Amino acid sequence: MVPLLLGVAAIFLGATAQNVSVLQQTLSAHGVAAVYPTDKDFKTVSKAFNERYTFSPIAVAFPTSVAQVSAAVAAGAAQNLEVVARSGGHSYIANGLGGRNGALVVDMSKLKAITVRPANNTAIIETGNRLGDVALALNSKGRAIPHGTCSYVGIGGHSGYGGFGFTSRAWGLTLDTVKSATVVLANGTVVQASSSANPDLFFAIRGASPSFGIVTSIEVQTFPAPPSAIVFQYTWNNLDIKTASNGIASFQTFAATNIPPEFGAELVFTSGDQKGRVNFGLTGAWYGDANLLNSTLAPYLKTLPKNPSSTTITPGSYINSVAVLAAPMALNTSSAPDDPNTFYTKSLMTPSGAPMSNGAITSFVTYMANQGFSSDTDWFVEVELYGGTNSAINAVPLDSAAFAKRDTLFTIQFYASSSNGDPPYPKDGFSFLDGMVASIIDNSPSNWNYGAYLNYIDDRLANAAKLYYGSHYQRLQSIKAALDPKDTFRFPVGVA
Template sequence: MLLLTAVACLLNTVVAAGGLQSCLHTRLSPASTLVSPSSAEYPNATVSNNLSWQYFASAVVFVGSAEDAAIAVKCAAASKIPVTPRGGRHSYASFGSGGRNGSFVVDVTRLQSFSYDPKTTYATVGAGFRLGNLALALDAHGRATPHGTCTFVGIGGHATCGGYGLTSRLWGLLVDQIVRVTAVTAAGDVVEASPSKHSDLLWAISGAAPSFAVVLSFTIRTYPQPASTSYFDFDFGNFSDTPSLAVKALLAFQSFAATSAPPELGTQFTVGRSAGGTLGLRLSGVYYGVETAIPTVIQPLLDAIPFSPISNTSKLQGYMASVAFLGGDDPVNTTGRVESPNTAYEKSIIVPTSAPLSEETWTKFVEFAFNTPVPPGISSYYWQIDAFGGSYRGKRTAMAAFPSDANAFGGRDGLLLMQHGTYSDTSGSYPAGGHAFANSFAGTITETVRTEGKKIEAYQCYVDPLLSADEAHALYFGHEKTHKLKALKHKWDPARVFDYPHAF
């Protein structure tokens, strides 16, 4: 009986996909390209950046215009095939591929328009831009906006899941910069959403876009580029014999982030280990100001860390040179370039300002790091712990000060943003033991915090595909915003045209 049901579902999907492709073939303009499973381009059109989660779409359309994007959504809705918008293919859970087999992917990477208004200092950016090219386009006008360091990441997903970067304590998150979008709704209408028109849709898109629309362009705030940037890196080497001192170092960083880090400072503690390797700790970041201020800014933290670095480096450079440097091996101009995929599992924790981690919690975290071997098949892991919010001299940083109810982003009370990545040493094959290891590691914090009666949150851009939809909504948005987003989903997409595992 189960086999017959599965076969029937498969046949229904095939029939629906055939109707979808027929609809698209007759209506799409030459500006767009439809890729079906029988196309030679299909493998490249469906491959994900994270090979741990690979899904096969019923079809992929690379849209070249707003009109074609609207046609694509209407055809999919008529065929009852779930639609997934896709930008840079950088979802850690491969949700840009639908998060499951059989979805219809609307890829916006061809939407590359850009304009800058010197009167408002707003930039209007096609949803197909990647972050490196966005930085280059803004650089032509001496401007910048907050975003992450990976140049291949697409603005479409990054801007709508949060968009944290090292300038976020100074300027806010990228999602906070959105003032207007042009998007295709579930009804197949091309609309402009702004504070004065369809403001509820703008609110929902600014944090939960894949559940509501295919975004075609963003109008965002921009800022004057800093005159100079100062990168620093302190390597504390192997501290495997000093777990109690490691706890003190993490407590010192948490305290520093809460009240002593100026907004011009983007900084992170990284704890990591390779398979069979030693446990390492390093402090790094960028100060978006004059180099001479760095010792004054960083020294209080260094004084509070109970061991000395084995080496340190610093680098004074212009803003765009800093973008290139932070991008590592990735080019700033990603046009025509292909990013190398990886095989990984990612998780996150947002530590609230109102509930910083106790010494007991940090102790359990460090003890796990010291005592638990890396599972077979895992080549390395890291915890990147960013100073996320906090205040300085009694004034909250830009990320923390942005009104919590101004958009759908959750985690506004965040003090620390903790990203946990575990990487496989075999391309495309993630070891089963890796998931249990990562979740147990994160559990040293989350379970202890829950036992203490405190809240815990997570960051949607570092999406965890093993969470259920209800778990994801609770962690990424919180109760009140989840309730509002569910109501808006019923208003804007009652037939669930836009659907994926964590969709509202």
Template structure:
């Protein structure tokens, strides 16, 4: 007979269970007894809502946002409390311990790491953990089943509060905060992980811990930049800001040849280093023109301030470009309408429509403040886009997000304050290519197209160029040495040391997890 540890089921937060489930579960024990059999029996005993490969909803529940990936989890559970999460984690440790565990918050991981990035993972879906509380000191407790759009609405509804986070309303705050959490207000208020004051987390032995600067401080350091390797965060306590009453959403668009496009990126790069105030969230966007030798690019973003102050701020950038923009749009919004505008779907309320999906490949390249792109690298980028960008059978974009520069809290925060290691990053390229209809299959040449686009820059920089990558834009094609260096730099050995304390057997693992 197999006896499950009674401690698995003694939490007062668990729903009432039959006495049978607190004692023995009977079935034959053989040498071939599989861990997934023990897992499923344990989960069934716990009363936690569980979807298995035999469930009618399994095919839908196991879909990745990025349909380029298909994985078959061992099971998907939908806990209603932190205690439920702890029980599910303990269930995964039964048997030989070979079942990996992964948290899914919003499910938007570029590499489908919320599904484990591999078959056979226990997926702990946090979508039922929806509580948000705004406290009298203007901090907020946010459970990690919340999406960014719903977070923004709840914060504003409770005292017109706000925080910096990404623009996509459907991204889950759990993973977003764990790897970085960049948004257009981040240069003024920080990455999401910089706004976190404490976290409630379930570690690999099923213990529920609080982590902060004063409690389990090593774990707290690691969670802010590499959380999926260390535990399942069920709640963050974050600082909030007073929502700015005036927000300027802007775009200036150019259609030019590669030579002028190179001048525009050079202007963006110089302005970003020395002239952009922290209130300015600035992006350089490049999209297909479908006309050989023509590049379509835009300055876009949000300025938190008055229209007059924005005009003074942006004027040096616009005047530094030799040609005038073909189109421009500068509109003043209140806080929530500005987020709706940038979100692109007409609402922040994720209950009003289903989430979308995509079939894509993406790469990230973080340009250091002290080693910006050379003229030859910039020109090579646009020469490539002016030719290959027209003939590719993908729908692509390139986005350069301003992270650092003068006055940015991201870069002013000390390098060793968190596990996030790209504090020296001035701006981050996101290279992104989808199938034309956003559905599978992904084009055969799509990965080569994007890799060659990426190397058009890197091959024209010095051989010792120390660039990075933004961990939230996971690239599963990177080698171990590449992602360890580009995501974590000199923090990786420290993370390994902390990992040996909190996740020694590698229960929380996926293809780019920290390893002991």
């Protein structure tokens, strides 16, 4: 039996070596620079942002043009390799490295052009850009788009799965601004996708993009950068369970009032200094008339303890608000390297039509206050306000794009890292977050129509297709079969 196994191993190793050799020759023939496992800088270029993962791609290619992206995809497809794009590299499960060994990574970092077009207030953004650099480039022309606060996140993955930020209640998700895109398909063909050209592909890339192609650039509708912005941050340390629970319940009630779309906010929870307590934060931004912030926020603040542990109000320009919310990271991402972490993340999208019950909220806060205090992880929870009255996110017709949760009130991110941010990740960190999410779901109706958010992707999630892609999954499977029959763009939790 051993000789047979050795023979199989020799065949496999021979095939692998041949694949690398052929791949190298093909990429080189098209002028595509790449780094291979035998190269000295391979370890650096194949390092995951989430250090829970250590994957070894067959190669990391660095194309400098759409034609080179096409050549790289065709070269990988010819050998039946898994091909994945890497924009900023912030995939929570290292899907930018393939989510497993042996993928051909097409790193987009050399494609960084941004062209603002004043004639129609659109911009063409290549997907090698990161959010901070996009914000700076658009702001220099007096424009902006909705996006998240982490400046090092790549615009490719961000816009392909969602793209929430504090301007989203006014402007929608990042993917809602996309008017067209240049896409490299699994056979290397370069196509345009819009409402009039390849509409099925256009549908798919706005909510499930990585499964269908490599988007090399997006055309986005931009917005005038607000003339001013105010970032507000309140913290109440060591709240008891009843008070913190009331803070969530009253936030749901507040969201149902006529709050302006220029208001964006989230609740932030961390461990208190003693068991049974949590730190409770309110962070947000206001993009309307500065004189109206206090009257807008006052009804909610009246439901919270009168004296916060800390209060920071930061008025200024729009781009200053982006910088404040991104801190301590710089907006110019070339100024310093990205900082990795070792973590696990889950998400829960709560339906607008069925907010969390008081029982679910109390169970959730009780879990954070007790199990959260004894956890050996460094954790936080963000309860992000997607919906409420006047939300642009919820105003978009559900079936206009693949993004599947237009009835969302809150998107909750549950995040736990190793205590020092370095490997290894504690094994009980998984059950800790699983239990936190379950504290809400188990105390909600059995038919509660909750979902999960792909930009906080979890490769351990049960029933992932339904929670991530909802009612759109069958249509996405049909489009996938037509455009990528060999499943070249395959990775954990993708459309298959």
